[in-house]
Amino acid sequence: MVKLILCAVLLVLPLAATAFPVFRDGTVVYCSGDTLKAGSISSPMVTDWNGDGRKDLVVADVETITGTTYGLLRFYENTGSNALPAFSSFTYLQADGFDIHTQGYC
Numbered sequence: 001m002v003k004l005i006l007c008a009v010l011l012v013l014p015l016a017a018t019a020f021p022v023f024r025d026g027t028v029v030y031c032s033g034d035t036l037k038a039g040s041i042s043s044p045m046v047t048d049w050n051g052d053g054r055k056d057l058v059v060a061d062v063e064t065i066t067g068t069t070y071g072l073l074r075f076y077e078n079t080g081s082n083a084l085p086a087f088s089s090f091t092y093l094q095a096d097g098f099d100i101h102t103q104g105y106c
């Protein structure tokens with residue numbers, strides 16, 4: 001499970017599979033050595049987006065560009081491993097050469 005706290009991504013893994021999940025303490029996720037910060041009202045998802053076997057991070061967020069609020073999808077490629085993920089930057093997910101976006105929130 002990934003939980004977003006104060007615009008920084010916090011990874012929270014289950015400690016045991018029980019009827020009532022118990023979670024470990026969270027782990028801050030870093031990008032280029034700094035706390036990974038996405039836009040406001042972010043919704044992270046962990047998935048192997050590019051199919052290389054390493055779990056990446058896709059974050060839906062909200063950004064205001066020239067006065068208009070858009071929902072965008074950030075892709076953070078994991079260049080580390082699943083046990084020790086590493087992120088250095090992000091790109092916006094695109095379709096037909098254009099950033100996938102919504103007006104308002106994703």
Ligand SMILES: [Ca+2]
Pocket residue numbers: 047048049050051052053054055056078
């Ligand atoms: Ca991947």
